[in-house]
Amino acid sequence: MLIGVVPFGMIYGALALSQGLSPAAALAMSSILFAGSAQFLFCQLFGAGAPALVTVAEVGLLNLRHALYSAALAPHIAHLPRRWKLALAYLLTDEAYATIARREASGEASGPYRHWFYLGAGLGLWGSWQLSTAVGVLLGARLPADWPLDFALPLTFIAIVVPLIRNRTMLAVAAVSGIVALLLAGLPFKLGLLVAALAGMAVGWRLAGSTA
Amino acid sequence: MNVWWLIVLCGVMTFAIRLSFIAAEGKVTFPPGFRRLLTFVPVATLTALVVPDLLMPQGTLWLAWDNARLAAGVAAVVIAATTRSVLWTLVGGFVVLGLWS
Numbered sequence: 001m002l003i004g005v006v007p008f009g010m011i012y013g014a015l016a017l018s019q020g021l022s023p024a025a026a027l028a029m030s031s032i033l034f035a036g037s038a039q040f041l042f043c044q045l046f047g048a049g050a051p052a053l054v055t056v057a058e059v060g061l062l063n064l065r066h067a068l069y070s071a072a073l074a075p076h077i078a079h080l081p082r083r084w085k086l087a088l089a090y091l092l093t094d095e096a097y098a099t100i101a102r103r104e105a106s107g108e109a110s111g112p113y114r115h116w117f118y119l120g121a122g123l124g125l126w127g128s129w130q131l132s133t134a135v136g137v138l139l140g141a142r143l144p145a146d147w148p149l150d151f152a153l154p155l156t157f158i159a160i161v162v163p164l165i166r167n168r169t170m171l172a173v174a175a176v177s178g179i180v181a182l183l184l185a186g187l188p189f190k191l192g193l194l195v196a197a198l199a200g201m202a203v204g205w206r207l208a209g210s211t212a
Numbered sequence: 213m214n215v216w217w218l219i220v221l222c223g224v225m226t227f228a229i230r231l232s233f234i235a236a237e238g239k240v241t242f243p244p245g246f247r248r249l250l251t252f253v254p255v256a257t258l259t260a261l262v263v264p265d266l267l268m269p270q271g272t273l274w275l276a277w278d279n280a281r282l283a284a285g286v287a288a289v290v291i292a293a294t295t296r297s298v299l300w301t302l303v304g305g306f307v308v309l310g311l312w313s
Contacts, residue, residue, distance in 0.1 A: 007299070007302060008298070008302070021215065025215055025216065025219060028216075028219060029219050029223075032219050032220060032222075032223035033219060033222055033223045033226055034223075034226075035226055037258075038222065038226065041261070042218075042219075042222060046215065046218075052218050052221075055218060055222070056218070056221055056222060056225065059222045059225070059226070060222075060225050060226075060229070061257055062257050062258075062261075063225070063226045063229050063230075064229060064250070064253045064257070065250075065253045065254040065257065066226065066229045066230045067229050067230075067232050067233060067250055067253075068247075068250045068251060068253060068254070069230070070229070070230050070231065070232050070233035070234050071232075071233035071247055071250065073233075073234060074233040074234045074236075074237035075237060077234065078237045078238055085231070085234050085235065086231070088234070089227065089230040089231035089234050089235075090227060090230065092230040092234075095298075148309060151265075151281065151284070151305065151306065151309060152302060152306075153261070153265070154261070154262040154265040154266060154281075154285060154288075155284075155285075155288050155301055155302050155305035155306070156298055156301070156302065157258040157259075157261055157262045158262060158285065158288040158289055158292050158301060158305070159288070159292045159296075159297070159298040159301035159302070160254065160258055160298070161254065161255055161258045161259055161262070161292075162289055162292035162293050162296075163292065163293070163296045164254055164255050165255060170252075170255050173252050173255045173256050173259075174255050174256075174259040177255070177256045177257075177259040177260040177263075178259045178260065178262075178263035179263075180260070181259070181260040181261070181263050181264050182263055182264055182267060182268065182273070185264040185268050185271075190261075192260075192264070193257070193260045193261055196256075196260035197253075197256040197257040197260045198256075199256075200252065200255065200256030200257075200259065200260065201249060201252045201253065201256045204249075204251075204252035204255075204256065205245070205248075205249055205252070208248055208252075209245070
């Protein structure tokens with residue numbers, strides 16, 4: 001898991017510079033936002049000159065999935081003091097959630113001290129992300145401009161989405177989102193993304209509602 | 213808007229989303245359908261981002277075997293389904309993209 005984020009962080013650092021962000025802004029975003037896919041999207045929208053409102057709406061929609069992770073983690077840390085909740089919420093990423101979920105499933109992370117495991121996993125990922133971002137920023141200026149670094153974004157999303165499609169409802173959500181996104185791809189600043197994602201969610205809602 | 217403000221705004225919003233259920237646990241009860249709706253969010257948003265990237269790499273529909281991004285994307289779907297690994301999906305996708313173009 002820690003190794004997995006390293007190439008991703010390096011690619012992010014290089015991509016940020018190629019889209020016109022300063023090295024300082026690229027590094028700061030890794031600690032302020034701390035969300036790889038959203039940072040990629042931010043860079044691409046910044047490079048395309050998207051309005052602030054569009055960037056905020058799309059980053060928000062993309063990161064809305066973290067509410068799901070928050071809901072999954074909440075009962076396990078309900079007894080902890082507020083500073084723990086704030087720290088673990090800040091460190092809650094796709095990878096941290098995947099690590100926690102795997103440990104929960106295997107029964108390894110149990111007992112009263114498991115929040116230390118959550119914290120360790122989160123901090124390990126955080127450190128890997130900051131370091132690899134810095135390496136990417138340092139190397140980024142030396143990479144050939146025609147390297148398709150941006151392709152790391154769809155590849156990572158495929159790696160996240162494919163294991164989630166475990167039933168027909170999820171397949172329908174993916175199909176509708178994908179088709180609507182294609183039909184509306186002509187809209188500026190990836191606005192079709194907003195409509196497509198909402199359409200996919202609506203279809204999932206309908207299908208799940210009618211079978212439940 | 214200054215890019216720094218935009219980064220901070222996105223960061224605060226992301227933190228608020230991550231904190232949402234953790235902070236509300238035991239204080240607020242959500243309608244039962246709300247969490248179910250959330251389960252569709254990752255697939256809906258990420259697929260909507262990926263599909264145009266693969267099928268319209270230059271802005272128009274390119275549904276042909278010589279579309280390297282489409283070939284690499286299909287390979288990535290197969291690798292992701294079998295390995296469930298982000299790293300191997302990245303490696304395999306870039307290798308196919310490199311071989312194809």
